[in-house]
Amino acid sequence: MTYATSATGPFYHGTRADLAVGDLLAPGFTSNYADRKLSWIYFSGTLDAATWGCELAKGEGRERIYIVEPTGAFEDDPNLTDKRFPGNPTESYRSREPLRIVGEVEKWEPHPPERLAEMKAALARMEAEGGAEIID
Numbered sequence: 001m002t003y004a005t006s007a008t009g010p011f012y013h014g015t016r017a018d019l020a021v022g023d024l025l026a027p028g029f030t031s032n033y034a035d036r037k038l039s040w041i042y043f044s045g046t047l048d049a050a051t052w053g054c055e056l057a058k059g060e061g062r063e064r065i066y067i068v069e070p071t072g073a074f075e076d077d078p079n080l081t082d083k084r085f086p087g088n089p090t091e092s093y094r095s096r097e098p099l100r101i102v103g104e105v106e107k108w109e110p111h112p113p114e115r116l117a118e119m120k121a122a123l124a125r126m127e128a129e130g131g132a133e134i135i136d
Helices: 048-056 112-126
Strands: 013-015 041-045 066-071 092-095 099-104
Touching: 013 048, 013 099, 041 048, 048 066, 048 112
Parallel strands: none
Antiparallel strands: 013 041, 013 066, 041 092, 066 099
16 A cells, blocks of 8 residues: 555544444545535544544534544645645545545544634635635
8 A cells, every 4th residue: 555645543534424334435425515526535643633524514414533544545635734734734634545434433522612613704704705625
């Protein structure tokens, strides 16, 4: 298996999808955040980034953080590393190969409601200004 990064995990994926250990998260489905299909699947090496992922995901399902294992090559997520966090301190990655769910984080600390509201407002402003585009 070749990686475009030296990251070794553990890795996480925050979502509202109800999945099980052994299921695959694959690219080509509608994004958690945009109303379009993406050719990458996104994940993180930090629980904090995965927490943002599930808290900001669209939908009505329960917020979940899955522990995932890449099945192929992956690279730094340019949506964050090129735009907002040079050097990838959020340990955000993407892959064109599926991620296998190997577990679920049962207990995690949500962000404070006011911080979540601030983030949602900032994202809404970015979208209104045309700056929320996902590099696919």
